[in-house]
Amino acid sequence: MSHQPTLRQLRYLCAIGEHLHFGKAAQACHVSQSTLSTALQELESNLGVSLVERTHKSIIITRIGEEIIARGERILSDVEDLMAAADASRTPFSGEMRIGVIPTIAPYVLPDLLGELRDRYPDFKLFIREDLSEHLTRALETGELDLLLLALPYRAERVETEHLFYDEFLLACDPSHPLTERPSICTQDLAGSELLLLEDGHCLRDHALEACRLSLKDVSVPYHATSLNTIVQMVASRIGITLIPKMAVDKQILSGTNICVRRLNDTNVHRSIGLMWRHKSPRASEFRLFGDMVRKLNEPDAAGPASEQEGDLVRSGSGHPAAV
Known part of the structure; x- marks a missing residue:
């Protein structure tokens, strides 16, 4: 038997x-x-x-x-939902939560978020796993994780998603690059350029190309990098140009470089940042409260982003207006 x-x-x-x-x-x-x-x-x-x-x-x-x-x-997913139902019966943010975050979001969103959670909910235990979207969605489906913070859309089964805010893609290049001489730049101006991208598996790569209405055949990709920090150093070394999330620029990823950052003169050149959880999770209301906190911490300043204040001119890594 x-x-x-x-x-x-x-x-x-x-x-x-x-x-x-x-x-x-x-x-x-x-x-x-x-x-x-x-x-x-x-x-x-x-x-x-x-x-x-x-x-x-x-x-x-x-x-x-x-x-x-x-x-x-x-079975494992159902067991985790059973545990989640018990957690949901308590006051929100009084137990623990296991969240997955992709590498192109984690360093720029988590520091402020963790500080806010620590101040407001000192008994709340948040366990974080940073990984690629493919691995995180698999962990969500099997019950290893409760919630994901990632770029949408991303294909997964039996899940619910919630859009939180848009993260604009900006063009980053060396000040001597020919594109910086243009009064304005649109996505089609990037065709034929040496565009530095993250290696296959990072959804940022696909979302950036899709937002700019480009495909890999439209650009030359001299290298595939493993992180945004690596790409920044390659751009600073005049190896190519890149599309960089505004949240990374706002968190000073270009600090110490002379990289020029320009806004693209197109609409919807951005990625959607949002949450994902298992379908019919009993903690859905708590996840939405979590999302409200993330959204509030990432709202644009009342004065508007620097790119709006200065036309399509953003700022260089040195902290001064980029010379174009």
Whole structure:
């Protein structure tokens, strides 16, 4: 007679299904590889079926393994929602919340947000995971995370989303670049340029191109970087130009450089920043309150952004108006 699987065994199996690598799965579950392997063997023995086929170079999920992983993900998600229902019965921000944030938002939004939460809700425990959208949405679907702060839209199943605010894309280049001589710049002026982008997997790359109505065939991409900070240094070294989120500029990512930042003379050159949570989560009202806080902290100043005050001229990394 088969014994019932434990939640721990299901969680380890789902991690193996996600990473297709025992070492990476064990690391994601914060256990040793031997602990994970033993739990898998126990699960296979209890169920009387083979879930994973091991080879020297890779692992293969069996057909029944894929079915059990799919069911296991739903079970884990339901268990997390059960816990969330209990949390939702308490006063908002009195328990804990596990949130995922993408790297092109986290450094520019979290510092002010964490300070506000600490001052207003000292007993609230917020656990943060910074990762790519693909990994975060998977963690949300399996119940590892409660809420995501990311750029929308992003494809995911059985989720709800809420737009919070728009983050404008600005053109960043060296002051000697020919584009800086133009009285105004539109997105089509970027065609044929050497445009520095983040590597594949960062949604900022796709959202920036989409906002500018460009595709990879319209531009030359000399390098793919792993972070915005790397791209900034490459632009400062005259390797190319880039599209940079205004929230990063506002938080002084260009500090210490002479990079020129220009506003693009087009409409809707921005990305949507928003929240994502599991469909019908009992904590939806608390998530919306969280979103209200993020929105309020990121509202434009009453005087308007510098780019509006100075036409399409923004500011250089030195803090002075960019010379164009």
